[in-house]
Amino acid sequence: MRGALPDGRAIQTLRGGRRGGEACPCNCSGPACRRPDTWPRDMDASEPGKATAAEPGAHLASTTTTTTTLSRGPAAGRSRLLFGHTPLRRAAPPSPAPQENADPQKIAFLLRKQWALYSVTPLYKFSYANMKQYSRHLSAFVAAEKQKGLAVEVGIDLGIKVIFSTLLGLKGTDRDQAAILVQIASKTQTTSGKEEEKVVWSGWFCCVFGDDLLENVPEDFTCLPLFLANGAETYTAIIGTWFQKTFDCCFSRLTISPLNLAWMAAMWTGYKVDSHAVATELIFSVPCIPQGLDISYAIHPEDAQALWGTVQNTQGEVTQEEVDLFMDCLYSHFHRHFKIHLSATRLVKVSTSIASVHSDGNLKILQSKYLIGVLMLLTELAILQIQ
Incomplete structure (x- = not known):
C-alpha cells in the first residue's frame, strides 16, 4: 500500500513489498506477515460500515475519481447467509489445455493491451x-x-x-x-x-x-x-x-461489480504460472472523501496462492463462501497492521499474474495459458447483463 499512517510510519505491502532483511512495517513479530496460514479467519470486531480509512491524517494515494458507493465485501456474504440464501457457485476454470487450431500470432496480439469490455446481444x-x-x-x-x-x-x-x-x-x-x-x-x-x-x-x-x-x-x-x-x-x-x-x-459497456472483482482476485490467484509471477494487487476506492483516494494492497504471489490453497476445498467448483473467506483473511490482516477497514471501501481494481481488470470495464490479459479461463468468467458476466 502506498502512503503513510497517521503517526508517520510508512505503509508498505506484504512480503513482496519489503527487501530481504527488512522488518515488518507494523513492528509485529513478523510471521503473520509472511505466512497466510497464520492469518486470522475472523474479521476484527467492528461495525461493518465504519469507514476508518477516512480518518483525518490517513494520507493515501490520491486519484481524480470519487465515489459514494460502499462495498460491504465479506459483510455482504454474511448477510446473504443470514437470510438463508444458497451461496453462489461457479465451475472451476478449465485446465489450460492448448488449443490445437489456435494461431499463436493472433493470440499473442491479444495480450498486454488495454481492452474495453462490452456485452453484445x-x-x-x-x-x-x-x-x-x-x-x-x-x-x-x-x-x-x-x-x-x-x-x-x-x-x-x-x-x-x-x-x-x-x-x-x-x-x-x-x-x-x-x-x-x-x-x-x-x-x-x-x-x-x-x-x-x-x-x-x-x-x-x-x-x-x-x-x-x-x-x-x-x-x-x-x-x-x-x-x-x-x-x-x-x-x-x-x-x-x-x-x-x-x-x-445492442452494445452496452460491461462494468465489473466489487463482488465479481473479488471472484476474479480469488480464482486468478489460484492459477499457477511458470514465470513472470507478480504480486496480487487490490485497489480500493475510499468513499465519502472530498478528494478521491485509493488504497493499493499488494500481496506476494506465493502468499496469495498459499492463502487460497487453505480456503479452497471444493473439487471442480469455487463457492461464494471460499471467496468471502479469502477476502476476509486479507481484510483482517490489513486491519491488524494499518487499522483501516477495507470492508468500508470499494474494490475497484484487481491485478494478478494472469490479468488485471478495473471496475469500469477495462481489461489487460497477461497470460495466454489461462486465456480461456479469463474469458469464461467474462462471458458469463456479459450474458448476465444481456439477460
Missing part, C-alpha cells in the same frame, strides 16, 4: 461466409463517418481498410461460435514513398462456455456476447453503430 443473420463483404461495407461506412457523413462508394480506395477474420482456439465447447477479430488499418506513406498499413483499432467478439445463452437463441442468431475493443473511442462508436444497424444487436 445476439447478431441477427450474421454469416461467417460473408465476412469479406462485411469488410468492404464497413470500410466504406468508417470512411463516410470520418468524412462527416459524405457518401462513399463501396470498393474504391478509401485509405482505410477494415479486416474481418476468425480467432481460432477461443472456444470453451464445440457449441461456442468462433470468435471474430475486426481491425481498422490506415494507409500511410513512408519516407521512401511506399505505402504501408498500420492497425489503428482492434475489436473482437467471443463466446466461451456460453451454453446458458445458446440454449435459448434461434438459429438465425449468432451468439458472441463478449466484445473487447482497443483503440480510439470514436472508432469503437462507429463500429458499434454499423453492427447495430446491420445485425440488429
Whole structure:
C-alpha cells in the first residue's frame, strides 16, 4: 500500500513489498506477515460500515475519481447467509489445455493491451461466409463517418481498410461460435514513398462456455456476447453503430461489480504460472472523501496462492463462501497492521499474474495459458447483463 499512517510510519505491502532483511512495517513479530496460514479467519470486531480509512491524517494515494458507493465485501456474504440464501457457485476454470487450431500470432496480439469490455446481444443473420463483404461495407461506412457523413462508394480506395477474420482456439465447447477479430488499418506513406498499413483499432467478439445463452437463441442468431475493443473511442462508436444497424444487436459497456472483482482476485490467484509471477494487487476506492483516494494492497504471489490453497476445498467448483473467506483473511490482516477497514471501501481494481481488470470495464490479459479461463468468467458476466 502506498502512503503513510497517521503517526508517520510508512505503509508498505506484504512480503513482496519489503527487501530481504527488512522488518515488518507494523513492528509485529513478523510471521503473520509472511505466512497466510497464520492469518486470522475472523474479521476484527467492528461495525461493518465504519469507514476508518477516512480518518483525518490517513494520507493515501490520491486519484481524480470519487465515489459514494460502499462495498460491504465479506459483510455482504454474511448477510446473504443470514437470510438463508444458497451461496453462489461457479465451475472451476478449465485446465489450460492448448488449443490445437489456435494461431499463436493472433493470440499473442491479444495480450498486454488495454481492452474495453462490452456485452453484445445476439447478431441477427450474421454469416461467417460473408465476412469479406462485411469488410468492404464497413470500410466504406468508417470512411463516410470520418468524412462527416459524405457518401462513399463501396470498393474504391478509401485509405482505410477494415479486416474481418476468425480467432481460432477461443472456444470453451464445440457449441461456442468462433470468435471474430475486426481491425481498422490506415494507409500511410513512408519516407521512401511506399505505402504501408498500420492497425489503428482492434475489436473482437467471443463466446466461451456460453451454453446458458445458446440454449435459448434461434438459429438465425449468432451468439458472441463478449466484445473487447482497443483503440480510439470514436472508432469503437462507429463500429458499434454499423453492427447495430446491420445485425440488429445492442452494445452496452460491461462494468465489473466489487463482488465479481473479488471472484476474479480469488480464482486468478489460484492459477499457477511458470514465470513472470507478480504480486496480487487490490485497489480500493475510499468513499465519502472530498478528494478521491485509493488504497493499493499488494500481496506476494506465493502468499496469495498459499492463502487460497487453505480456503479452497471444493473439487471442480469455487463457492461464494471460499471467496468471502479469502477476502476476509486479507481484510483482517490489513486491519491488524494499518487499522483501516477495507470492508468500508470499494474494490475497484484487481491485478494478478494472469490479468488485471478495473471496475469500469477495462481489461489487460497477461497470460495466454489461462486465456480461456479469463474469458469464461467474462462471458458469463456479459450474458448476465444481456439477460
